[in-house]
Amino acid sequence: MARAWSLKARPQGMPKHTDFAMIDLDQSTLGAGEVRIANRWLSVDPYMRGRMNDVKSYVPPFALGEAMQGGAVGEVVESNDDGIKVGDMVLHMAGWRDEAVVPAAQVQKLPALDVPPQAFLGQLGMPGMTGYFGLLQVAEAKAGDTVFVSAAAGAVGSTVVQVAKAKGMTVIGSAGGAEKCAWVKSLGADAVIDYKSDVPVVKALGEAAHAVGSGGIDVYFDNVGGEHLDAALAHANMHARFAVCGMIDVYNSGAATQLKYLARLIGNRVQIHGFIVSDYMNRAEEFYKDMGGMLAAGTLKRQETVHEGLETMPDAFLGLFSGGNTGKMLVKV
């Protein structure tokens, strides 16, 4: 029988293992137009923390006691739809489970790009699109700009670093620890800040901006909020643009963000734009085309942190908040 993770209790602050419970799924019969998918790869993403709260947001909260949702890639093993065949590899949102039964209209065949299937949960999927459109559309970054990106070793940030370099920008990345910093540097970043070091981010960013010769930043891609956002405000150049897609620093604590340099946005005419990648889903073709070209040219590097087995799903999810991943965090079923 298929199994899925459910939310047993709504977490207070940092989620605990006891907030999750495995449940059985009775989905022995396949309805008209439905497909059965053996999930191979499951995604955990920071935004899922928001769905664990019972508040109105841009995605509805997880229902207690029911199977959770999230990005997944799997192989179709049974189909009641003419367009989807047994053996097709598909992307869908019925994750957190080993087997999914969903309407065929809710699955997408994997695009024809020369990458392993799980890449469509990371660099070629939602995180990659977040980085791509956030950088190029929301922040309107262009060749010659100095771009600062936080969580630069993560699934979104590592895409930002590489797309920015491919487009002729100067890049300063922030990551936690020497190993991640070295990886971000290997992606092409011109300077890297280790936010886990003793140097405050605001100081480290100032030094990095000096080192790369710009003296400040034109673009900030914000995955984390908090101290990084404040540092970006402190070193923003005139007419800097900030694209904000995540604030992992406050997802669990709910603490107020303290911004010492906020007033700088006036004199420097800074623009701060919040965004959600789903606003750009209708431009996926453009994304696949451009990223496909970079892949073919060997420009893109990709890394994954993989947990094995459905049982490890809560571990993988919790690891997102302690910097447990380099590149995309995945669970292999």
Next chain:
Amino acid sequence: MARAWSLKARPQGMPKHTDFAMIDLDQSTLGAGEVRIANRWLSVDPYMRGRMNDVKSYVPPFALGEAMQGGAVGEVVESNDDGIKVGDMVLHMAGWRDEAVVPAAQVQKLPALDVPPQAFLGQLGMPGMTGYFGLLQVAEAKAGDTVFVSAAAGAVGSTVVQVAKAKGMTVIGSAGGAEKCAWVKSLGADAVIDYKSDVPVVKALGEAAHAVGSGGIDVYFDNVGGEHLDAALAHANMHARFAVCGMIDVYNSGAATQLKYLARLIGNRVQIHGFIVSDYMNRAEEFYKDMGGMLAAGTLKRQETVHEGLETMPDAFLGLFSGGNTGKMLVKV
């Protein structure tokens, strides 16, 4: 002999009277191309606090021991320039003094609008342009929008309220105390919040947005930062636009701004834009034309808080930070 206020010491936190000193100005001879102006009205504005710090900003710091600068309106009493005649009323930046000697190129004859001359330091001057372009250009406010404006009884805010109403918007204003709130209401605001009451701004704004039938705000015009900005984030509608021209809450304290609702900008795709009115100075004609039409139609109300005599200039300036003014704060020489 002409006299001027100088900065004697750079203020720490809230400026004190002892930070200012009156000095004599030796300007008995008039150079080529210069004009001598008997100042009639002097402006004090919150942005001047920034010039008292010795830091790089969008306007250079005041030099210690020298005459300070600021908006002023006066009558030309001597002229070495063919374009400016004795008797002309002019607008210029050599304020904080009773008599100014400046190059004719740095003065502007008052536009031909039927208002008293001091209006060109307020509603028809820099504060009015800040409100006008901030609302219509920076925040892209349009008919039907619900607009929240802080410091709504101030020179900038009272312009925002009236322009917004004239353009078919719903307006929620915030001001301190019953008297100012009543005045803001009389300007046409649909709802008014008294931020000095016991009700937190975030709660009061939620109730006001409910009362005016919008449930949230589409535009926030920020003069103050801090608690008001956080409340605006808490009640921002989808795709809300914030125009930020001032953060008087932190000008003196330099304290970090605490934002509890900052992460809301992601899901609601909020745009926050800092701006400086000088970016729009080349569009002054457009402003005078539109505002002139509203004046002629009797749409615009104006109020001033007037201190008498050059000696009162520091009092007037300090009053800005304790809510001492309704409408534009001025010193009559």
